[in-house]
Amino acid sequence: MKHPYLTDDHEIFRRSLRKFLEKEAYPFYDQWEEERMIPRSFWRKMGDQGYLCPDIDEAYGGSEVDWGFAVVINEELERVGSGLVGVGLHNDIVVPYITAYGTEEQKKRWLPKSTTGEIITAIAMTEPGAGSDLANIQTTAVLDGDHYILNGQKTFITNGIQSDLVVVACKTDPKANPKHKGVSLLVVERDTPGFSRGRKLNKVGLHCQDTAELIFEDCLVPKENLLGEEGKGFVYLMEKLQQERLLVAIAAQITSEVMLKQTIDYVKSREAFGKPISKFQNTQFKIVEMATEIEMGRAFIDQLIAEHIEGKEVVTKVSMAKWKLTDSARKIASECMQLHGGYGYMEEYEIARRFRDIPVASIYAGTNEIMKTIIAKNMGL
Incomplete structure (x- = not known):
């Protein structure tokens, strides 16, 4: 085909x-x-x-x-x-x-x-007090002559330490009603006065990926660095989150495929009670269940990618893929670690790293609970 x-x-x-x-x-x-x-x-x-x-x-x-x-x-x-x-x-x-x-x-x-x-670029949406609720961000930007004066703090920012260019979601009109109409996007460059990095965050997984806090204290951003129009930032974010969530779903699918292959190789080579553990019915059933889940996920994600490339509106399906594939990957990671036995808990086996890395996929780019809310809304519930 x-x-x-x-x-x-x-x-x-x-x-x-x-x-x-x-x-x-x-x-x-x-x-x-x-x-x-x-x-x-x-x-x-x-x-x-x-x-x-x-x-x-x-x-x-x-x-x-x-x-x-x-x-x-x-x-x-x-x-x-x-x-x-x-x-x-x-x-x-x-x-x-x-x-x-x-x-x-x-x-x-x-x-x-x-x-x-x-x-190297980054995007700064999340704040210590605002994650999925983007309309309620507290970072503000006030136009003063040729510059915006940016004040606020962002956290959990991917590429936060190394970034040279940060797209910052901020409020240019804190009194806007509804609130989301006050959100704009400013591009902050490295070495901009008033821009500093906070802690490099110590995460459970994704250890080599730099995640940081970003701090803006009377940060002087040239007005030429406004991205798009003032007050349109929330709309821009909603338009681009579809592709971001699709990327998370793709990564979850690949992780599942990798973990299954590694586990199949392991159970074929590891022996217990005089035979490879792949010969035990429980092992076979677990492998079969995961393989089926992964095949179904691959069929769905491939068709979804094709529709996205064609420019189709796939927000509902993307939300489905994001929550389902990341949720499946977490469960598959747990099953694969269990099939590795004690060795699965050892850092020299890659399954340990995959087990650490996958849980955050259910959280970033919008939590899986938010995904279900979007799906329900789009279904008219």
Whole structure:
């Protein structure tokens, strides 16, 4: 059967990327986990090979390829490890805000260096007191002459430490009614006066992915760094969250596939009571149940990606995929660790890392509870 969005060109690209990662990522990933950081040199190498923002226009350094190539990149990075999520965030979450809502001057200023890895991007929505409830963010920006004066604090920001460019959700009109109409997006550059980094957060998983607090104290942001129109920030965020949640679902699917393969290899080689544990009926049933769940997830996500590439409205299906595939991945991680026995709890086995890394997928990009709320609303309930 013809694949819904991948062609021979995508598969050639996948082989090339996989070869690159086998040389530049797999051998160093454990070291990055220990160091709690992915080096900027890796970003530059990704950029040199054309693996950063390949879908943007050639005029800004991209290759103008379809989004299927982005899917391939995200899948192969996830196979290395979930800590590489920051690259996908840069490519397919933050940079699209600039390509969609930026002025020509902004695009020329920021996009070329985003494709080379000279600029690493982040998006700052979440605050200590506001997560999924974006309309109630407290960070404010007041226009004073040629600058906005930005004040507030953000937390759980992916690429927070290394970022050179941060898209910040803030209130330019705190008195707006309804509240979401007061939200705007400002782009804050590294070394902007009043911008500082707080703690590099110590997470349960995703150890090599830098996550941080960002602090804005009378931060002077040039008015030319307003992204799109004032008061449209909430609408922009809602438009782009569809792709962000799809990326999370793709990562969860890949993680499940990786964990199952590793577990099958393990149960075939590990013996108990004189035979491989793969010969025990309980093991077989568990493997079969997971394999079936994964096959069904793959069919759904592939069709969903194809619809997204075609530009279809898939918010409900994306919300379904995000909650279901991340929830399944958490359960599969637990089952796979159990089938590894005591070795599954040892750090030298990758299943331990996957077990640590996957739970957050049910939380970020909108919690799974929020996903169910969206689905229910769209079903007219």
